[in-house]
Amino acid sequence: MKTRTVSDSALVPDLCREGQPQFAVRRNSAETLKLVSHFDQCCRGIYRCHRARLKKSLFFTLFLVASVADAQIYVFVGGHENYVRNKVLANESPLTSWHIGGGVRFIFSESKPRTVFNAEYAFVKKGYYQTLGGTKSSFNFNYLTYQATVGQQLLPYLSVKGGFNFAILIDSNLKKWYQTYRMVDFGLVGGLDFLENKRVGFYTRVVYGLIPMLKYDNIDALGNFNGTIRDLRNTSFMVGLRVKVYEKELRLRH
Amino acid sequence: MKKSCASDINTFVVLVLLSAMSCEPLYIPDPIDPRLPKYTESGNNVAGALINDQLWKSDIEYGWFGGFYEPDVYYIVNGDSLVIDFRGGMGENDYINISFALKGARVTNLGSMLNLAGEKFQLGNGDNTVSIARDSSCNQMGTGQVYFRSVKYDSVNQIITLSGTFGFNIVDSVCGDVDVTYGRFDVRIVHISGY
Numbered sequence: 492m493k494t495r496t497v498s499d500s501a502l503v504p505d506l507c508r509e510g511q512p513q514f515a516v517r518r519n520s521a522e523t524l525k526l527v528s529h530f531d532q533c534c535r536g537i538y539r540c541h542r543a544r545l546k547k548s549l550f551f552t553l554f555l556v557a558s559v560a561d562a563q564i565y566v567f568v569g570g571h572e573n574y575v576r577n578k579v580l581a582n583e584s585p586l587t588s589w590h591i592g593g594g595v596r597f598i599f600s601e602s603k604p605r606t607v608f609n610a611e612y613a614f615v616k617k618g619y620y621q622t623l624g625g626t627k628s629s630f631n632f633n634y635l636t637y638q639a640t641v642g643q644q645l646l647p648y649l650s651v652k653g654g655f656n657f658a659i660l661i662d663s664n665l666k667k668w669y670q671t672y673r674m675v676d677f678g679l680v681g682g683l684d685f686l687e688n689k690r691v692g693f694y695t696r697v698v699y700g701l702i703p704m705l706k707y708d709n710i711d712a713l714g715n716f717n718g719t720i721r722d723l724r725n726t727s728f729m730v731g732l733r734v735k736v737y738e739k740e741l742r743l744r745h
Numbered sequence: 746m747k748k749s750c751a752s753d754i755n756t757f758v759v760l761v762l763l764s765a766m767s768c769e770p771l772y773i774p775d776p777i778d779p780r781l782p783k784y785t786e787s788g789n790n791v792a793g794a795l796i797n798d799q800l801w802k803s804d805i806e807y808g809w810f811g812g813f814y815e816p817d818v819y820y821i822v823n824g825d826s827l828v829i830d831f832r833g834g835m836g837e838n839d840y841i842n843i844s845f846a847l848k849g850a851r852v853t854n855l856g857s858m859l860n861l862a863g864e865k866f867q868l869g870n871g872d873n874t875v876s877i878a879r880d881s882s883c884n885q886m887g888t889g890q891v892y893f894r895s896v897k898y899d900s901v902n903q904i905i906t907l908s909g910t911f912g913f914n915i916v917d918s919v920c921g922d923v924d925v926t927y928g929r930f931d932v933r934i935v936h937i938s939g940y
Contacts, residue, residue: 580777581778621779623778623779623780624780624798624799624800626779626780628774628779628780630776630779665773665774666771666772666773666774667771667773671773671776671783672776707776707777708784710784710910710927710929711912712912712926712927713889713890713910713912713913713926714890714891714892714909714910714911714912714928714929715892715910716894716910720777723776
């Protein structure tokens with residue numbers, strides 16, 4: 492196994508500072524764990540770590556799903572319209588985009604077969620447009636999301652769901668976006684599922700972000716600094732198609 | 746002889762490329778008004794403002810590269826006055842310079858520009874002035890302020906990173922009123938002159 496020198500490891504904090512931890516890990520994945528250890532140390536407390544941590548949690552969830560046989564697994568794809576609730580932007584308009592992901596569905600207990608738990612991971616493109624002075628600018632933000640919801644079957648073809656949405660901002664079309672926008676988003680999610688017991692079904696979701704994604708200086712027209720702006724909260728209206736890839740009706744072990 | 750000439754040309758090309766690269770602006774859009782550059786303190790080599798709600802910016806497209814006009818900075822009479830002249834434009838062939846003349850800035854060399862850190866100068870009060878020059882017929886002076894919020898000095902490479910904001914207005918019945926708002930700059934300065 493190739494080992495790295497002290498001078499090489501000293502490069503890692505620079506990579507972290509530049510917001511390229513993935514690059515740092517990928518480039519050195521075949522090399523010693525010592526470097527990864529340096530990476531963890533330098534990233535502690537830095538937002539860049541979230542992507543690496545999310546990857547770990549994804550593997551953990553896959554392991555969990557694999558170890559629990561009583562689950563339904565599905566994939567989904569859909570479109571959504573994203574708004575940003577705010578008090579600072581002028582002439583902004585919603586962005587219509589797409590999302591894709593997969594999830595796992597558990598039934599709580601045999602005594603409550605109509606109550607289910609869903610854990611979903613998705614890649615979601617959010618953002619908005621802003622038109623000022625005749626110029627239309629687009630702000631795109633790519634998130635990896637984790638939704639944990641509890642659902643109740645109301646009718647044979649209709650279920651209602653509610654829970655929370657946790658998201659990590661992984662990319663944007665803006666330069667140095669990680670210096671302006673918060674890496675973590677958290678919100679509430681609710682929606683309806685149609686034909687949930689069929690192989691192919693439909694869903695609607697509303698994701699209501701609670702955490703402001705923007706943190707920026709409040710500068711007035713003359714150039715005075717008046718504190719910090721914490722604003723811009725995501726709201727998404729989503730619809731999509733869900734396909735079961737593991738169709739057997741299963742139960743959680745007790 | 747031919748070899749020497751080619752070598753000179755190569756050296757010249759390399760210097761031009763290095764010069765273009767060193768002055769390349771990093772234009773990060775403001776999250777509130779994306780027409781403007783975001784306020785930063787990183788030496789991004791950008792300056793921008795709204796002049797009568799139209800964008801003025803210091804990075805100008807020219808040739809193949811585009812580039813940035815580093816502001817002219819010079820002091821007068823042993824630091825009694827300091828002049829900072831931002832060059833920029835509002836579009837193709839519409840060049841506008843914004844010039845600040847500041848009294849008592851105590852700047853006599855690059856390093857002493859640190860004296861500007863945190864200073865807010867009121868403009869149009871007799872001591873400090875601001876003017877914009879669109880062409881020879883209109884050189885207008887206004888009232889407002891310029892704020893040097895952050896000044897960093899790299900003594901090894903002899904570079905000053907100057908970051909701040911400005912805003913002012915001009916009342917002019919001949920050339921027209923001008924409102925300059927949301928001005929900001931984040932520039933690297935490597936040269937200062939004295940007169």
